[in-house]
Amino acid sequence: MRxxxxxxxxxxxxxxxxxxxxxxxxADVVEGEYPEFSVTFVDGEWNVVLISTGENNLGGDFxxxxxSNATDTIRYIICDLDDPSGFGVIVEPNPNANGALVRTVxxxxxxxxxxxxxxxxxxxxxxxSVALYAIGTIQAGRDVTGALTSATNITLLDxxxxxxxxxxxxxxxxxxxxxxxxxxxxxTPISITVHDYVRRVMGATVNANINVxxxxxxxxxxxxxxxxxxxxxxxxxxxxxxxxxxxxxxxDWNIAGDLVADVNCEWFMHSDFTIYVDGSLEGDVTFDLDxxxxxxxIINAGNNGGEWNGTITVDxxxxxxxxYTQTSAQIGGGAVGLAPFNFHATNCVPxxxxxxxxxxxxxxxxxxxxxxxxxxxxxxxxxxxxxxxVHFCAECDxxxxxxxxxxxxxxxxxxxxxxxxxxxxxxxxxxHITPVITGETVLRCQGVxxxxxxxxxxxxxxxDVPWSLKELMRRRGVDPTGRTITLDHSSGIVDWLHDRGGAxxxxxxxxxxxxxxxx
Amino acid sequence: MTLSRSSLLAFICVPLLxxxxxxxxxxxxxxxxxxxxxxxxxxxxxxxxxxxxxxxxAGRGSVLYEYRIAxxxxxxxxxxxxxxxxxxxxxxxxxxxxxxxxxxxxWRQGNxxxxxxxxGWEDAPNTMSMRMAARFCNWLHNGKVNEQWAFxxxxxxxxxFTRNPDGxxxxxxxxxxxxxxxxxxxxxxxxxxxxDPDRHGPGKGGWWIHPGSSDERLRIEYPENGGQTNxxxxxxxxxxxxxxxxxxxxxxxxxxxxxxxxSEHTTDGYSFxxxxxxxxxxxxxxxxxxxxxxxNGGRPDRGFLDGLRLAKPVRTPGK
Numbered sequence: 001m002r003x004x005x006x007x008x009x010x011x012x013x014x015x016x017x018x019x020x021x022x023x024x025x026x027a028d029v030v031e032g033e034y035p036e037f038s039v040t041f042v043d044g045e046w047n048v049v050l051i052s053t054g055e056n057n058l059g060g061d062f063x064x065x066x067x068s069n070a071t072d073t074i075r076y077i078i079c080d081l082d083d084p085s086g087f088g089v090i091v092e093p094n095p096n097a098n099g100a101l102v103r104t105v106x107x108x109x110x111x112x113x114x115x116x117x118x119x120x121x122x123x124x125x126x127x128x129s130v131a132l133y134a135i136g137t138i139q140a141g142r143d144v145t146g147a148l149t150s151a152t153n154i155t156l157l158d159x160x161x162x163x164x165x166x167x168x169x170x171x172x173x174x175x176x177x178x179x180x181x182x183x184x185x186x187x188t189p190i191s192i193t194v195h196d197y198v199r200r201v202m203g204a205t206v207n208a209n210i211n212v213x214x215x216x217x218x219x220x221x222x223x224x225x226x227x228x229x230x231x232x233x234x235x236x237x238x239x240x241x242x243x244x245x246x247x248x249x250x251x252d253w254n255i256a257g258d259l260v261a262d263v264n265c266e267w268f269m270h271s272d273f274t275i276y277v278d279g280s281l282e283g284d285v286t287f288d289l290d291x292x293x294x295x296x297x298i299i300n301a302g303n304n305g306g307e308w309n310g311t312i313t314v315d316x317x318x319x320x321x322x323x324y325t326q327t328s329a330q331i332g333g334g335a336v337g338l339a340p341f342n343f344h345a346t347n348c349v350p351x352x353x354x355x356x357x358x359x360x361x362x363x364x365x366x367x368x369x370x371x372x373x374x375x376x377x378x379x380x381x382x383x384x385x386x387x388x389x390v391h392f393c394a395e396c397d398x399x400x401x402x403x404x405x406x407x408x409x410x411x412x413x414x415x416x417x418x419x420x421x422x423x424x425x426x427x428x429x430x431x432h433i434t435p436v437i438t439g440e441t442v443l444r445c446q447g448v449x450x451x452x453x454x455x456x457x458x459x460x461x462x463x464d465v466p467w468s469l470k471e472l473m474r475r476r477g478v479d480p481t482g483r484t485i486t487l488d489h490s491s492g493i494v495d496w497l498h499d500r501g502g503a504x505x506x507x508x509x510x511x512x513x514x515x516x517x518x519x
Numbered sequence: 520m521t522l523s524r525s526s527l528l529a530f531i532c533v534p535l536l537x538x539x540x541x542x543x544x545x546x547x548x549x550x551x552x553x554x555x556x557x558x559x560x561x562x563x564x565x566x567x568x569x570x571x572x573x574x575x576x577a578g579r580g581s582v583l584y585e586y587r588i589a590x591x592x593x594x595x596x597x598x599x600x601x602x603x604x605x606x607x608x609x610x611x612x613x614x615x616x617x618x619x620x621x622x623x624x625x626w627r628q629g630n631x632x633x634x635x636x637x638x639g640w641e642d643a644p645n646t647m648s649m650r651m652a653a654r655f656c657n658w659l660h661n662g663k664v665n666e667q668w669a670f671x672x673x674x675x676x677x678x679x680f681t682r683n684p685d686g687x688x689x690x691x692x693x694x695x696x697x698x699x700x701x702x703x704x705x706x707x708x709x710x711x712x713x714x715d716p717d718r719h720g721p722g723k724g725g726w727w728i729h730p731g732s733s734d735e736r737l738r739i740e741y742p743e744n745g746g747q748t749n750x751x752x753x754x755x756x757x758x759x760x761x762x763x764x765x766x767x768x769x770x771x772x773x774x775x776x777x778x779x780x781x782s783e784h785t786t787d788g789y790s791f792x793x794x795x796x797x798x799x800x801x802x803x804x805x806x807x808x809x810x811x812x813x814x815n816g817g818r819p820d821r822g823f824l825d826g827l828r829l830a831k832p833v834r835t836p837g838k
Contacts, residue, residue: 026573061804063573088804093814096574122814135826136801139814141686155798156823160686173755175796197755200616218756228612230803244755252626254614274626372628428574442540447627 022068028055029060045075053083061088070101070124077106079116086115092122166191179203189234197221199244206280211237231257234486258282269295271333276304281310290315291332298369300339303449308338335413337369341447342455344368356463360425362418365433365459368410375441383436386429389464412446427465434458534551547758549774550551555834557590560833563618563716570711571807580709588711589829592644592780595636599657604665611772617821642761644780648822649815650680652784659700664737674698675783690819693805694788703830705787712806717769729806730777733766736803737778749779760795778806788816790825
C-alpha cells in the first residue's frame with residue numbers, strides 16, 4: 001500500500017475546543033502526522049496560530065469554525081509554517097451548528113515560509129487584513145476593513161457592505177470585487193493593484209486608485225467597472241480596457257453617477273467596449289496611442305443633464321467637447337458621445353459641407369453615439385432633400401427620401417445611405433439629410449435612458465462633377481453632335497455655362513428659353 | 520489559555536484504503552426530445568449514507584426514491600432562452616451578472632435589452648443565482664410560457680423571495696410535489712456524483728471521494744493533454760470550456776462535468792463542485808465529496824461561480 005502525501009483516503013483530523021470556547025480548528029493532514037496549532041482567548045477575542053502540519057511538513061488544510069453564530073471574533077490567524085507543500089486555510093460555516101458563522105476575522109497573515117492559500121472565508125460581519133499566497137473567496141456580511149494582499153490571485157470578494165482596505169494581487173489577477181456598498185470612500189480611495197487583469201470591480205460607488213501594472217500580450221487588462229448608485233472617483237491606469245473571454249460582444253462599464261476618476265489607458269479600449277456614464281464626465285480620460293479609443297464612451301447615458309467637463313485625449317489630440325472634429329479613424333475607430341447625440345460632421349463621408357466631384361455610390365451619416373430607428377417600418381427616420389446647385393429657388397427643393405435605402409453600420413453610429421436602383425446621388429445637386437425627431441417614427445439614441453431623439457442637424461454635401469460640356473449635354477439628353485443645339489433651363493446646361501463662363505467647346509448654341517434675370 | 524498538543528482532543532479518522540479509479544457502472548440515459556436534456560436515472564433507493572467530511576453532510580446522501588438528473592449542467596444557450604424571456608418581468612438590474620450569468624451579455628436597445636451568448640461559450644455551463652435557478656425551473660415546469668406567473672410559481676414559490684432589514688433572506692426552496700423540474704437537493708446531488716452502487720463490488724454500494732468515480736484528484740488539464748477536469752482552467756483571454764469536454768470522466772451514474780464547469784446549486788443552502796472559474800489551487804478542495812463551495816442559501820440573489828444541473832422525476836406527474 002502506497003501512501004502519498006495527498007492520498008485522498010488518508011486523513012488525520014484534529015479538533016480542539018476549549019470547554020467554554022466557541023472556536024474549533026480542524027487540521028486535515030496526512031495520517032501519522034501531528035499538526036500543531038494554538039487557540040487562545042484574550043480580551044474577548046480569539047487568537048489562532050497555525051504552527052505545523054506535522055513533523056514531516058507534508059502539507060494540509062486548516063478549518064476554522066464557530067459553534068455560536070455571529071458571536072466569535074478572531075483577532076488574528078497567524079500561519080507560522082515553513083511547510084514547503086503549502087496548505088490552505090478555510091474559515092467556514094459550521095455544519096454541526098446550523099451553519100454558524102464566525103463573526104469577524106481581523107487578520108490572517110503568514111509569518112513562515114509556506115505558501116498559504118485562503119480557500120474561503122465566510123463571516124457574518126467583517127474581514128480585516130489578509131496577506132497570503134492566494135486568496136479564493138471572501139464573503140463578508142458587512143465590510144472588508146483591512147488590506148487584502150495576495151502574492152498571486154484573488155478570486156472573489158463578495159461583500160454585503162463596503163471595502164475600505166487596499167486590495168493587491170501584485171503578481172496575479174483579480175476576478176471579482178462585488179460590494180453592495182462603497183468601495184473606498186470619497187477623499188479616501190483605496191488602492192487596487194493587480195498585475196495580470198481585473199475582471200470586475202463593482203460597488204455602490206467606487207473610490208479607488210486602480211492600477212493594472214502588467215505590460216504585454218496577456219496582461220495589463222481591465223474589464224468591467226460598475227457602480228450601482230453613484231460616482232467613480234480616484235484613478236484607473238491599465239494597458240487595455242478589453243472584454244474578457246475573448247468575445248466579440250458588448251461588455252461595458254455602467255457608471256450610475258459621474259466618472260470623476262482619471263482614466264489612463266496606455267494602449268487601447270476594445271472596439272466592442274462601451275463606457276456608459278449616466279452622469280457627467282468630470283475626470284480626464286487619456287489614451288496614449290493614436291488608435292487607443294476603439295470603443296464607445298457615452299456621457300449622460302442617464303439622460304439627466306450630465307455634462308462633458310473632463311478632457312479626453314487620444315495621443316495628445318484633445319477632443320473638444322462635445323462636437324470634436326477628429327474622425328473616428330484618427331482616434332482608433334471609436335467615438336465619444338454626449339447624449340442626446342449630434343451627428344459627427346467631419347466623420348461623415350463625404351464630410352459635412354463637402355463638395356465631391358464624383359457621384360458617390362453611398363454616403364455615410366455618422367453620429368457621436370449609437371442611434372436607431374424607432375417607429376413604423378414603413379415610415380423613414382431620415383429625410384433627404386436635394387436642390388440643384390445652380391438654381392436659386394425654393395421651389396427647386398425636392399424630397400428624394402424614397403430614392404434611397406440605408407443600413408446601420410455595426411458600430412451603431414453610422415448610417416450608410418445607398419441609392420435605390422435607377423437613382424443616384426446625382427451630379428449637380430446639393431443634398432440635405434436631416435433626422436426625423438418628431439412624430440411616430442424618429443431617429444433616436446441607443447444606450448441612453450429614455451432613448452431621446454437625436455439632436456436636430458442638417459448634413460449637407462454637394463455633388464459637382466466637372467463634366468465636359470459635351471458629356472454634360474449627353475447626360476442631360478441633349479445631342480452634342482449637332483451644329484445647333486437647343487437648350488432650355490430644365491437641362492441645367494444654361495446654368496452650367498453661366499457658371500463656367502467661356503471655357504467651352506466651340507459649339508453654336510441657341511438658347512430658346514429666356515435668360516435668367518441678370519444673366 | 521494555550522493548548523499544547525498533548526491536551527488536544529484528537530479524533531483520528533482512518534478511512535478505507537484508496538483504490539484506483541473504478542470503471543463506472545452502466546447507467547441509464549434518456550434523451551427526451553422535448554426538453555433538450557439528457558437524463559440519467561439514479562436508483563439504488565435508500566442507499567448507504569455518506570459518512571460526512573469534517574462534519575459536512577454526515578449521514579446525508581441517501582435518497583428514498585428514484586429520480587433523474589441531467590447529464591450536463593444548464594448550458595449558456597439554454598439559459599439564454601430563459602434570460603430573453605424573463606427580462607421584461609425582472610425587477611432587478613437586467614444587466615447584472617446575477618441575472619445573465621457569466622457567459623451571456625446584454626445591452627440596452629430601445630426601451631429594452633438584447634442578450635446573446637458570448638461567442639464560443641454557447642455550449643458551456645453558465646452561472647446563475649439561486650433565485651434565477653428557481654425561476655428557471657418554474658419556467659420549464661410551466662412549459663416555457665413567457666408570462667409572469669410562469670416564472671413565479673409551479674415548482675418554487677417566489678413570493679418567499681424577500682429580504683429582511685437585517686439582511687437575512689426568507690427564500691423557501693421547498694419544491695412542489697408535482698414538480699416536473701427542480702434544483703437538486705444536496706442528497707440528490709451528492710448521491711448522483713459520489714455514490715456508486717457497486718463501489719465495493721457488485722451490489723455493494725459506497726462512496727467515492729472525487730468526481731469521476733475516483734478517489735484520486737482529477738488532473739486539471741485540457742483533454743488533449745490528458746486532463747480530466749477543466750476546474751480552474753478559465754483564462755480571461757483564451758479559453759473554450761464546453762460541457763462534456765471529458766466524455767470518459769463520469770460519475771457512477773453517468774454525469775459529466777461534476778468537476779469543473781460551474782459549481783452547482785442545491786436547495787440545502789450550498790453549491791457543490793469546483794468551477795472552471797476557481798483558482799487551480801482550490802479545485803481539489805471543492806471536488807472533495809461533501810465539501811460545499813458557496814453558501815447560496817446565504818446569498819440566493821447572487822451567483823458568481825454557481826450554475827444549475829436539473830433534476831426531474833422518473834415519471835412526469837400527470838403522464
